[in-house]
Amino acid sequence: MIKDRIKGNYLRKKIISSEEASLLIKDGMIIGTSGFTPSGYPKEIPLALVKRLDESKERISITLITGASVGDEIDGEFAKRGIISKRIPYQTNDCCRNSINNGEISFVDIHLSHLSQYINYGFLGKIDLGIIEAVEISEEGYIIPSTSVGITPTIIEKAEKLIIEINTSQPRELRGIHDIYQTKNPPYREPIPIVKASDRIGENFIPIDLNKVAAIVITDKRDDVRPFASINQNNIKMSGYLIDFLEEEIKRGRIPKELLPFQSGVGSVANAVLGGFKNSNLKSLNFYTEVIQDSMLELIDYDKVNIVSGTAITPSPEGLEKFYKNLDKYRKKIVLRPQEISNNPEIIRRLGVIALNTAIEVDIYGNVNSTHILGRKMMNGIGGSGDFARNSYISIFFTESTARNGNVSSIVPCVSHVDHTEHDVDIIITEEGVADLRGLSPKERALTIIKNCSNKYYKPMLMDYYKTITKINASHTPKILKEVFSWHEKFEKNGTMRI
Amino acid sequence: MIKDRIKGNYLRKKIISSEEASLLIKDGMIIGTSGFTPSGYPKEIPLALVKRLDESKERISITLITGASVGDEIDGEFAKRGIISKRIPYQTNDCCRNSINNGEISFVDIHLSHLSQYINYGFLGKIDLGIIEAVEISEEGYIIPSTSVGITPTIIEKAEKLIIEINTSQPRELRGIHDIYQTKNPPYREPIPIVKASDRIGENFIPIDLNKVAAIVITDKRDDVRPFASINQNNIKMSGYLIDFLEEEIKRGRIPKELLPFQSGVGSVANAVLGGFKNSNLKSLNFYTEVIQDSMLELIDYDKVNIVSGTAITPSPEGLEKFYKNLDKYRKKIVLRPQEISNNPEIIRRLGVIALNTAIEVDIYGNVNSTHILGRKMMNGIGGSGDFARNSYISIFFTESTARNGNVSSIVPCVSHVDHTEHDVDIIITEEGVADLRGLSPKERALTIIKNCSNKYYKPMLMDYYKTITKINASHTPKILKEVFSWHEKFEKNGTMRI
Numbered sequence: 001m002i003k004d005r006i007k008g009n010y011l012r013k014k015i016i017s018s019e020e021a022s023l024l025i026k027d028g029m030i031i032g033t034s035g036f037t038p039s040g041y042p043k044e045i046p047l048a049l050v051k052r053l054d055e056s057k058e059r060i061s062i063t064l065i066t067g068a069s070v071g072d073e074i075d076g077e078f079a080k081r082g083i084i085s086k087r088i089p090y091q092t093n094d095c096c097r098n099s100i101n102n103g104e105i106s107f108v109d110i111h112l113s114h115l116s117q118y119i120n121y122g123f124l125g126k127i128d129l130g131i132i133e134a135v136e137i138s139e140e141g142y143i144i145p146s147t148s149v150g151i152t153p154t155i156i157e158k159a160e161k162l163i164i165e166i167n168t169s170q171p172r173e174l175r176g177i178h179d180i181y182q183t184k185n186p187p188y189r190e191p192i193p194i195v196k197a198s199d200r201i202g203e204n205f206i207p208i209d210l211n212k213v214a215a216i217v218i219t220d221k222r223d224d225v226r227p228f229a230s231i232n233q234n235n236i237k238m239s240g241y242l243i244d245f246l247e248e249e250i251k252r253g254r255i256p257k258e259l260l261p262f263q264s265g266v267g268s269v270a271n272a273v274l275g276g277f278k279n280s281n282l283k284s285l286n287f288y289t290e291v292i293q294d295s296m297l298e299l300i301d302y303d304k305v306n307i308v309s310g311t312a313i314t315p316s317p318e319g320l321e322k323f324y325k326n327l328d329k330y331r332k333k334i335v336l337r338p339q340e341i342s343n344n345p346e347i348i349r350r351l352g353v354i355a356l357n358t359a360i361e362v363d364i365y366g367n368v369n370s371t372h373i374l375g376r377k378m379m380n381g382i383g384g385s386g387d388f389a390r391n392s393y394i395s396i397f398f399t400e401s402t403a404r405n406g407n408v409s410s411i412v413p414c415v416s417h418v419d420h421t422e423h424d425v426d427i428i429i430t431e432e433g434v435a436d437l438r439g440l441s442p443k444e445r446a447l448t449i450i451k452n453c454s455n456k457y458y459k460p461m462l463m464d465y466y467k468t469i470t471k472i473n474a475s476h477t478p479k480i481l482k483e484v485f486s487w488h489e490k491f492e493k494n495g496t497m498r499i
Numbered sequence: 500m501i502k503d504r505i506k507g508n509y510l511r512k513k514i515i516s517s518e519e520a521s522l523l524i525k526d527g528m529i530i531g532t533s534g535f536t537p538s539g540y541p542k543e544i545p546l547a548l549v550k551r552l553d554e555s556k557e558r559i560s561i562t563l564i565t566g567a568s569v570g571d572e573i574d575g576e577f578a579k580r581g582i583i584s585k586r587i588p589y590q591t592n593d594c595c596r597n598s599i600n601n602g603e604i605s606f607v608d609i610h611l612s613h614l615s616q617y618i619n620y621g622f623l624g625k626i627d628l629g630i631i632e633a634v635e636i637s638e639e640g641y642i643i644p645s646t647s648v649g650i651t652p653t654i655i656e657k658a659e660k661l662i663i664e665i666n667t668s669q670p671r672e673l674r675g676i677h678d679i680y681q682t683k684n685p686p687y688r689e690p691i692p693i694v695k696a697s698d699r700i701g702e703n704f705i706p707i708d709l710n711k712v713a714a715i716v717i718t719d720k721r722d723d724v725r726p727f728a729s730i731n732q733n734n735i736k737m738s739g740y741l742i743d744f745l746e747e748e749i750k751r752g753r754i755p756k757e758l759l760p761f762q763s764g765v766g767s768v769a770n771a772v773l774g775g776f777k778n779s780n781l782k783s784l785n786f787y788t789e790v791i792q793d794s795m796l797e798l799i800d801y802d803k804v805n806i807v808s809g810t811a812i813t814p815s816p817e818g819l820e821k822f823y824k825n826l827d828k829y830r831k832k833i834v835l836r837p838q839e840i841s842n843n844p845e846i847i848r849r850l851g852v853i854a855l856n857t858a859i860e861v862d863i864y865g866n867v868n869s870t871h872i873l874g875r876k877m878m879n880g881i882g883g884s885g886d887f888a889r890n891s892y893i894s895i896f897f898t899e900s901t902a903r904n905g906n907v908s909s910i911v912p913c914v915s916h917v918d919h920t921e922h923d924v925d926i927i928i929t930e931e932g933v934a935d936l937r938g939l940s941p942k943e944r945a946l947t948i949i950k951n952c953s954n955k956y957y958k959p960m961l962m963d964y965y966k967t968i969t970k971i972n973a974s975h976t977p978k979i980l981k982e983v984f985s986w987h988e989k990f991e992k993n994g995t996m997r998i
Contacts, residue, residue, distance in 0.1 A: 086938075086940070088938070100975050101973070101974045101975050102973055102974075103942070103973045103974075106939075106940035106942070106943060107940050107975060108938055108939065108940055109921070109922065110922055111889075111922055118937070118938075121753055121892070122751070122752060122753045123753065123925075123937045123938060124937070124938050125938070185755070185851070186755070186759055186849065186850055186851025186892060187695070187755060187757065187759060187850065187851060189694075189848075189849045189850070189851065190694060190849070191690035191691070191692060191694070191845075191849065192690070193690060195688075195689060195690070196686070252621070253621060254620055254621045254622065256684070256685070256686065258686065260685055260686060344848075345844040345845065345848060345889075345890060346690075346844065346845035346848060346849065349688075349843075349844060349845060350685065350688045350689070350690065350845065351685055351686065351688070352684070352685025352686060352688065367917065372975070372976060374980065375976065375978055375980060375983075376972060376974035376975065376976050376977060376978055377974050377975060378974075378975035378976070382922055386889075386920075386922060390610075390844075390885075390889060391844055393620070393685060416980065417976065418866065418917035418920055419920055419922070420920075421885075421917055421918055421919075421920065422608070423608065423609055423610055423881055423885060423918070426622075438617070438622045438623070439585075439587070439607055439617075439622060439623050439624070440605075440607065441585070441605035441606050441607055443602070443605070444605060473875060474600070474601055474602045475600045475601075475602075475875035475876050475877075476599050476600050476606060476871070476875065476876060476877035477871060477874065477875050477877070477916065478875060479874055479875055481873065481874060481915065481984040481987050481988050481991070482984070482988055484874075484984070485980040485981070485983070488980050489980050489981055492980070
């Protein structure tokens, strides 16, 4: 069995225990790992490191660079022990988030499509060690990644040394699902030859310099994927609005009849919104997205899908089970690419991807906050939402009109942090309705958003606010600087934005 | 002479007076014109319309869509008379700006690379009438644009009717300077085959459906280009910092030795910063930019330039004179493309363009405001800065550390409007120094910006602010919501941000 996974005696001699491998991780290192949201990341070696440090009381501190979030074995266990001093570029772990927000971890939040090139340009320093989960490795110098590609090809190319974690829980049949294409650095970069979401333009393996492989470790630990929140009535309403909107756009000739590829953000809301497609008239769907979640597998089950192109497969635990059991069916419909390609502005704009992302809050002028609570506390990171929203055919953002049992309005006078500017947001959808902002000025946007998207409790408050600011100063984007965050301040003081 | 400019009797029969042509402009129309910053826009017909309306007391109101800003003959004279109800996507005219800020004009501020596709997708409605300045038109169905391309090809294709303004002040020798390539709409869009700034991939004319030509008007009015502010000591310092930065990056291997193409924003500061290149060791320069200003012509004079690719030639009045006189020399070094191509994310990222843009204000976390005064008043618009900053190899922003005789700090606790988020700003340069933000967390950025870029008067105030916020709340992006705009409020109250 191991012979099928690690081909060649030369490589098999490199197999060591995870405890031994963990000794290669040293204080001060910049470490890159495989993994994306959280799939296909190394598990055994991180846990061995944690165990060793717990026993030895040794303290080490590293910079950790991954494709996106990784599992609790790294982001959680490392953060708990102060092992991470700097974290790039995205995380979704409670412990890691706490450490970021209490100042223990210095977090760098960048567009996911930018990460590989930042490493290649030398902007983030030299990667001392790469730890890569793989399905297979061979003496010919190829490596088969597992449930994500992310920045793995970049880490494999750029890291000084590599540890490979062969994961036997990841089926060998994943081979062939990946499409590995890497860009050259300017001035030698060429057009990326993708013209359809289904196009395969590279190899199904990542080339690897075997001299850099310092160790190989074997594991059977599964991806620490998480269940989705259950679908609620608001999700169903938003999904319905989206489908109506798309049908109307097709009718008006503003979206072609054959539809365009969709991107769908990570998480429960995005998953739920997409879920509604299965009962719609939409068919022959193409996805050019980041993360493949349950709803996309379900759409494949419903025979609604031509292709899902992404960089990671991250369903719920049940979804993952189903995926493994029916791998033959799903692999025909899935391509996994490096995140530099899955999130590439060139391709997103060329294909005309319809971008579906979720917002933490939206302001009356159409600015979107997708990262910060009360402007200060980091949630997860911008992820790929900027790559898609900016370059999409239509940029759509979803949020329920309120949060925290109605005590927070998701439509506010001014967002407390801007991740997507007024220039990058076309459509806002809440359970109250749809605001189409295309071709509107800030004041026109304000009225449309308040009228169509705000919650009925907050609507009169927002209208009052709007009337006050437009009376006091007639300008392009009216606001009273002293009061822009008064709603947030009220929440901080009283635990509610209500009067 | 007219025979050389308007080829064919069929077309010459369409010549009418500008007064007659102005009758084609009707109330409620969506009108698109040629022109970009402000070059190559129609002059005679707009002035005839204004004269006619002044005499007849008739009132009309239109939506005006152009490539970017146009001259006072349109943006100024139209705004003065309330002719523009909606303006898309950029302007630099005092009257127009006033009308935008007093609510008479509804202004839609969008990324310049998005404009053509928004029109093509039908998002901005049907263009009723296009008014196009040209150097030549022929019965074979081609049109030679003048000193800008902008969205002219899109207007020519999409407008119901066209009026052509043949401008004899624009030399016929401009023919051949343009490179007209238009993208198809998704799902039929293909890779744009530019791999070097100098690549020519299209025709030197715009194809035109002659049936749509409702009238031809002749004029000799010149582009209303404006002088630049004189270069000051701070500009020279910033230019020096940029050159040092570039040389250091080359030395460290983070920018290739052969350099990469530059983009340079519009206006006096950008022009001045670039001016410093002529006395540097940098040579064989390539530009992949929007607007060709004086400093680029000068760099051609100094034999420092391989190619300048842009969408408009907008030098000062003296620069324009020089350009016309030495057209043979300059045209070999210049390519003018549609703004959809000059500003295209695909090409900017592929070529690795180094983006040089100017900011109105920058905050301690690296967010940039490039459009709004005190968060409310529109200056010009985002223009192409977002197209370039987001997709560049390195995104550099310039601002003097203070404005209004030192009464305004350009480095503030929080920008009053966000056009470029923390995710899109790599380097900030003021006359005080350089802040390199790559790979830094918000708090690390704050210390770097305050230390390296802020004015010595405001530095202790910013440090005090930073100490206060980090003491009161340790979070990813510390801030006190009530106080984030206290500096701006102080300025509104006292006319200064000083204590």
